[in-house]
Amino acid sequence: MSNTQKINSTITHASINKCAIPYIRYKLVKKPPEKYIKSLQLDLFSQFVTNDKSEVSNTVEIWESIPKYFLTPAQVKKLRTDTGHADPYEWNYSEKGGNFTVRIQPALIKQGNNKYQAFFPGITEELVEEALKKILTIQNHGIHDVNKVETWVRFSLRMVLKELASRGRDRNINQIKHAIEVMSSCVITLSKEKKEIWKGSILQDLVTVGREEYLADTDAQHIGRLPLFISHAINQLEYRQFNYDRLMSCDEQLTRLIYKKLINRYRHANLINNYHFMYSDLKSTGLLQQNREIDNRKKVLSALNELKEKNIIANYETDERKESRAITDVKYIIYPSNEFISEQKAANKRNSDSDKHSIDPNLISVNKS
Template sequence: MSNTQIINSTIAHATVNQCAITYIRYKPVNKPPEKYIKSIQLDLFSQFVTNDKSEVSNTVEVWESIPKYFFTPKQVEKLRTKTGHADPYKMEFSYDGISCSVKIQPALIEQKEGGYKAFFPSVTEELVEEALKKYLTIQNYGIHDVNKAETWVRFSLSMIHRELKSRGRTRSRNEIKHAIEVMNKCNISLFKDKKEVWSGAILQDLVTVGREEYLADTDAHHVGRLPLFISHAINRLEYRQFNYDRLMSCDEQLSRFIYKKLINRYRHANLINNYHFMFSDLKNSGLLQQKRDIDNRRKVLSALDELKEKNIIANYDTHERKESRAINDVKYTIFPSNQFISEQKAANKRVNDTEKQVLDTKNIPLDTPR
């Protein structure tokens, strides 16, 4: 295949489609590259259309569509046995009309008092991952090997602590250290049509400092490999710019989930083009865990009210669909804020600028290995 064909193929596939859920398996590695790898793909991932790069980051829709951060302390406690262990948790969901399921094997973390306890990834792990993806866009903190489809991020506990604190999501260094351990030791298995297509940790092949080094220098760096989904997205331009600062300002997990959904699906937001989704669409997110649907619907309204408060949406309408007197679904129609419209236009310009830059650059095979 010629370079021109590869580039055209890249751009043609740089949108979300049903093939995006199928990935090639690669042999895992144990250590990050010893030498710096110059990566135009990572450079493109780090370029934004904005006046303030500190406010923006990237979303990878296919990876973030996999439910994994919905566990609450009460739910985890119910899943644990008397010994503190827990069986893997399975959940059905759909992605772009594809029938999928996810199996989450909890991390077994050794306790100070002895024994091991099971932990599933939850809200702190979600926030830490967002911080890591932000650091990936900053020079000298990311390493990407296009040929092996490997992406590494360098960080310290203090870096993440400062980042989360600056976004109003403060976590202690011990909480962050625990989250990193959970992200590294849990295992996510993804199934498409009941066939396993990927299995791995949220943060893989973690090279970390020991306790003595940590006590001596809380800024000592760790290096972790991010999931193949992110590497694949970097290789094929399948990511999207969004307002990271606004995301981190949202208090509710469901608000952040809906916001990401709007970023990836409501790409041409304007004042005469609204967007809608169904209550049933949200039920496979794992974030609606109330026993009664009436309480889950109230939770959706609370999330939408927060998005309105954060100036992400201007307003919303609800339309209940009933059978007799029972509500069997609800349609939510979203009207965007002017600020959200501007941010989506900037994200679209970034896509166009990136594609033009690829076409203007010769001998750059922006594609995953075969």
């Protein structure tokens, strides 16, 4: 069962919330398509409403709402046994009224002493995933099979290195190679109400060159399959344009998460409305695990201040909820910047343009219902 993926081809934000996912099993394809597949869905995924295509990418909320990059190196060190191994880590969270559990089975990676050590995905893997999704939009670097619901991204270590460096997120080749290994070897299991609904890796069915060539040639091409959530989003046009360059410029992981939340939830941002979220909702993401709640709240304020510095929001307010003298929750009220408003309008237009294509008979299997 460890290699079984379970998901329905009409999955939407609402359907995962309702757990309307029949147990349809797909055989894993261990090799990418031998021939190029023409896909209008991938073409739409790669088209943006912008003056500078290099600055934008796509967010897939249904995939990105699953916590998976929240463990810190210090936490991972504590989870390891004396032999360097670690048990799977479980995290319970709530999403749109549903109770979910994500279980992360760590990657076991051979070390220089010939012993294996457990690694969980973290910040570097998060950034590499963003880079790979951006590379997917570059011509000839993505393959999308509409009927099999599969999406493959073709890349080299050097491409990822250059992409990260161009966004100020420098990682060396060994760090990128390690991240790719973690992403392809860890196993994530998603359950709702204790019922398993999906299982797989962040980067699946990785096809790579031999070890010697892999180490010697950082321009050698690799290809891996992205999770079914992303493939279904491409089929169903369930993704959203955003300022990728601005996201990657954010230093704090929590800032990036809140920014993604605003992109997907605050779609009609303007100067006469605002958006709010609760501290308790952010706690579900796994990024607020300080020992003291006051330190967690300071971390949120730091992220909000960075959002202001990056001109994503114009201002914010806090509304503390108390019982007696204890703070039980905090409401954060967000006011958008003019730039964010403009970017959301562009994303809305892009969605509208894509929806017009969804009735095209050449777009196989697109069903927005």
